Amino acid sequence: MTESLFIVLAVLIVAVALAPIVVRIAQDRAPYLLSLIPFSLAAFLLLSWRQVDSGEVFGYSFSWVxxxxxxxxxxxxxxSLMFASLVLGMGGLVLVYARGYMAGMADNGKFYAYLFLFMTAMVGLALSDNVITLFVFWELTSVSSYMLIGHKHGDESSRNSALQALIVTGAGGLALLGGLVMLATAAGTWQISEMAARADAIAASSLAIPALVLVAAGAFAKSAQAPFHFWLPNAMSAPTPVSAYLHSATMVKAGVFLLARLHPTLGELWLWTPLLATVGGITMVAAAWQALRETDLKRMLAYSTVSALGTMVFLIGLGHPSAIKAAVTFLIAHALYKGALFMVAGSIDHEAGTRDLRLLGGLRRAMPLTAAGAGIAAISMAGIPPMFGYVGKETLFAAALDADRFVVILVIAALAAAVLNFAIAAIVSLKPFFGDASETPKPAHEGSPALWTPPLLLALLGVVLGVASPWIGSMIVGAASDTTAGQDIKTELELWPGFGSVLALSVGAIALGAGAYMISSSLARVPLHLGNGGDGIFRRLNSGLQRGSVALTRSVQNGQMSWYISVIVAFGATLILTAMFARDGFRWPADTVAVRPYEVVIAIGVLLAAVMAALTRSRLRAIAALGASGYGIATLFVIYGAPDLAMTQILVETLLVLLLVSVFRFLPTTGENSSPRRRGKDALIAIAGGVAVSVVALAAIAATPASSISDFFGANSKTEAEGSNVVNTILVDFRALDTLGEIAVLAVAAIGVIALLRFTPRRWGDK
Amino acid sequence: MNSVLLMTTARLLISILLLFAIFLLVRGHNAPGGGFIAGLVVASAVGLYALAFDIRSARSLLRVHPRTIIAVGLLVAVLSALPGMFSGDPFMTGIWVDFSVGGESVKLGTPLLFDLGVFLVVVGMATIALLWLAEEEG
Structure with a gap:
């Protein structure tokens, strides 16, 4: 089992590469084949459930950096077992669903590749025990989610939503990285499992609270907690399989997962409960309220997902054993019913051509199986027995009642969220399917089995887990709760809580929820809403940044080559001269070298050529003079025993002359930009640049280091690098990584040149 | 430019220059030369050709677009860094093999492959600059 953890990831990585090929060969049937991969991996992981449940931990490690x-x-x-199996199981179902939803659409190969990339990232995140590995996978989920949200990249709002999600979660990711590094510094280990044992040492460190705040910020951004929640409803422009998978069942729960992971380490800090319970509690209630006001089915579900995520953060924030149990139960229950409801929303959209609740009605006759899936899932969401959602809500109430302080506020918040979610569940399951059949943009009918089987399966799984919650439910929740709590906690789930406050609250939530549903249209008119302040601020920041960049670019980069060169040379010269004279003090070389007569001749030739290049009015003469000057310098290189340098210099000079000659006729005529003042300024800058380079050269001669690295290269070139040309062995062996970097830069520059020339492959083919 | 003299010379010179470039590339490890210089030689050969004939025929001389040359070069350079890892050494460790060709001992190693990558990237970059920057409008 231990090495095989890595194999699970390896299989998924291979699947990323394989997906487009399978799609090309098997066409629309490909998702069925591909879904076998996550299903079998999930089954493989679940084989170890018994051992993990009894407290065994499998680990595998290899040195990375x-x-x-x-x-x-x-x-x-x-x-991690619970989370990874959830990711893989949902992944399989989403693939099946995508078979129905994405059939015949463009770029499906790419789509499935990104889906597997995302799956890899999520499983890696779940299984990581090292904070750096965890962070890398965390970022990979953001990147793959960006690709998936923006899958319909021809659509501008798709692109904007994808970018928004990337920037918000990416900014959170930066905070998270800072927090994790602080945490690792305080703990003295990068291993999350070792951190828990050092919780006391961490708590004593002054880094603890900043680390918690930063980690929480990252988790809040990822899990769409207020005020960062706005990206999630906007991300609904993604294809529905993506919404069902990323934005309800898995990725948005990564933040919750991370908090659960770090609960044993950070849970004892004084700020933990106030911060998480407050943010989670507010999100839980406010987002549910906002959901009622939406008319787009998917946006309504998105807001209720934000509310559910708030509930989980709230519960982990409370942190006592029954709250942890409730968080895990709720996480699983929510994945089941919300995944199903998202798929239903997608099916309706796919078959009826709209997901606007005001336009939908009476679909139960046209889409009976979809309606059944929606109904069962909604009963679970509403928290009606014997569904797993009911068990989740029951544990939520129990957790609120078990709190040490502020019990009344906590219970009211939990009740409010439950009532509102009941109403939402009623709306999404009743409104589209019952009432009078209305005209929809497309004549609705039942979709292919791939569209209704997965949601129905998920909904029925909610029934099974609910009915069997004392047995299977406890087992599934148990192991994960123990890990989260960091101790063995009592995780018996019950369908029947016995007469008491929990039952009263459950019944109350149902009754009030029914009432809220009755008056939901009036509730939606109450002018009190969560608001999209975050969205507005984000957009203003974004457009401000863009306008600022444009203004800055216009002023700095005006398109005049001469201006660029002036700036570069002037800046470089200022930098060098300041460093030389203001900081270190410049020294003349102590010993003078005897100069041979023919060197003087060459030097005078180089100087004359340079002066001529500067003074001549003919451009052709200037080019030739520059070349002559360069060749002269190359000759000096030869004299001083640097043949490689000389060859390079000669070739570069040659190419430069060739290049200048070939672009000759595009250049403006000389004198066009040449007022006396301008020439004076240019001369000043040029002289400053020349002085700066000379100063560096002189200083380099003056500085005689104790031991020269060239001795090392000279001595080891033949023995270590099998070559006697030291210049070359440095380039391709001793410092080959630098060279690799340099040719990579060259390649990037070439891409830039190609893009600038707007050179298209088609024009290459033209003869 | 339509100089018969230049055209004939260019035709003759280009094969010599290309041969010279290969010579420089291979000897580079022990004597002045190497991938960077060899790449520049090829670029100047192509430049000469462009000067003698025209840019279009110089391009067709290349047969593939320079960006392919650059991509292949970068790939070769990266691949040359891998064999060392298989024997447990760090990335980019040079691996040398001794051949005996006609009684002469010939040493081949991954640094030569790396230099070949450098050579290709330089060829690609320099020919892009020479043959595409000078492209006429339209």
């Missing part, structure tokens, strides 16, 4: 003591460490415990 040994210099920084960072290793890639994988760990399979209760929490």
């Amino acid at each position: 040994s210099g920084l003591d960072i290793s890639a460490t994988w760990r399979l415990d209760g929490l």
